[in-house]
Amino acid sequence: MVLIGFAVVVLVAMLLLHGYLWWRLVRATTLPGRVRRGLTLLVVVLALLPTLAVTLRGSIPLAAYTPLAWAGFSWLGLAFYTFLALLVTEPVRLAARLRRRDPAPARQEVLVPSGPDTPAPAPAPAAAPAPAAAPAPAEPPELPRRLFLARTLAAGAGAVALGTAGTGAVLANSAPVVRRVPVRIPRLDPALAGLRIVTFSDGHLSATYGGRRFERVVETVNAQRPDVVAIVGDLVDGEVDELREDVAPLADLVSEQGVYFVTGNHEYFADTTAWLRHLPTLGVDVLRNERVEVRRGAAAFDLAGIDDRTAVMSGLPGHGADLDAALDGRDDTRPVVLLAHQPVQVAQARAAGVDLQLSGHTHGGQLWPFDYAVLLDQPAVEGWSMQGDTQLYITAGAGYWGPPMRVGARPEVTVIELQPGQPVDPGR
Structure with missing residues (x-):
């Protein structure tokens, strides 16, 4: 249906x-x-x-x-x-139509007096036949x-x-821009200062996107020397057998503490189970309502990941966003960074006391002026924002969906650099 x-x-x-x-x-x-x-x-x-x-x-x-x-x-x-x-x-066109319909000036009527004492008008002398007038030049038809x-x-x-x-x-198929975003987290141990989470989303590997263009995304990620790589959903638009070669460059990702992935809504348009089995063979760990520790010496924070909010409609047993399960039993004194495909999931993150949520899904609007329509469903379109006490960063995505073009939203790889301290707008 x-x-x-x-x-x-x-x-x-x-x-x-x-x-x-x-x-x-x-x-x-x-x-x-x-x-x-x-x-x-x-x-x-x-x-x-x-x-x-x-x-x-x-x-x-x-x-x-x-x-x-x-x-x-x-x-x-x-x-x-x-x-x-x-x-x-x-x-x-409307102005031209109104101009054509402009009415002609009204004719003026001459009043002639009448009554018993009013002399009858003298008959007008017969008019001499007027000479034949030259034909007026024809106006061009309308x-x-x-x-x-x-x-x-x-x-x-x-x-x-x-x-x-x-x-x-041209822009959609060009190399992604690299955005460096310092994010301050109050509870972050100073020993973790400078830790880099390199994130991208919305590769949408498909019949029209992949090959060398996706290899270039992987090379861009590796060039940032990531401590953690976070892929926040909508990686594929097709089946494993169709896209096996296109997704293969993921095996070349190099990260100090792992490569992590959460599902987006488009993962549920394909054989989800097959993809969740295939990605670990490429060195990508799938976080499904669970968390891992990211450590530097004795200091640590929790990196959690949840299913996309549409997963519950897939009918797959056990699928569906469950932030409570992901955070159950953790040390509340440590900060938590959440990977969730859709920015709107920040409402749950805010209620759970999540410090930072990384999302994608919006493509930064992809085709202006669709960024205005995105706001009807999501709390923001791209970039950093505060949602209550939770910081939210939305990456604009690496690929595209539908038209192979991007207007007003370049493809992006984002470097989140964690720092201790009170949150401030990194764009200031």
Whole structure:
């Protein structure tokens, strides 16, 4: 039922998006005839591409799905920014329409006196036949002016959308930026000062992301000389057999005290059990509602990890976020750093007295202006924030989902450097 509902939502969204694009790019810019029919057919085909890319994932062989995913999701990103660019031009079209409908000046009426004493008007002398007037120059018809405006606005919107989507595609497939974030924790033992947790999320290894691009993420992580590596969910978008080679670079991660992973919502779109068995063979420890000690000499803090909040809907026995189980029996005098895929899980962390939560999930918005929509479901989009007494850091993610582009949100690897002291905004 969930999949059927999702498919219906996708279909309705595609119909609305492409219906508007057809109205502005085809109907408004062409006359009835062969050209309009051809372009209408093209819009129908383009609308089917992303719909099939979303609904057929996992249903057809990867070799057949990969070109469909590239074509469908690339067009979806371009269509979205074409839609936004056209929407911005609607006031221009409205102003032009109102100007065409501006009423002509009202005719003035001449009042003629009447009554018994009013002399009858003298008959007007017969007018001499007027010489034939030269024909007035014909004004250009109104339709071509509308066509010219519609085509001009469509061409401008297309150029802006193509430039935006193209830039976003380059950025999404470029090397991740490294963000260094000092985080002060009051209860942290001074012996742990400078300990580095290198974190990334949302690799979304798939038909359109992996290979050399993911190798580069691993190399970036290793270059930071991490004490701990934390992968906070949504690593994969597919099955182990499909992505075995793409995920293999994880085995090259080098960390003083281990590489840890927690599930994201997308891990539950695949064979979750198979992935949770495969990751440890690459040297990645999966934290499922449990914790480990991170030590430097006699000093230590707890690193805890919980399942994604959607895990309970997977139907898998024992899956579901359980922070109480993860923290049960620990030494309360030590600080705790929590790995939880979705930032909204910080509500539980705050109630449990967690010092710092590391999350992903939002992609930093990925495609502006979706960062505003993220705030409808999550407490923040990216970066550091205070949530009560709990600090929250949201990494913007290393990969992408859907359109292979990022606009306003670069791919990111984050270095969390722990320091003792009272929390302060690291951006100040």
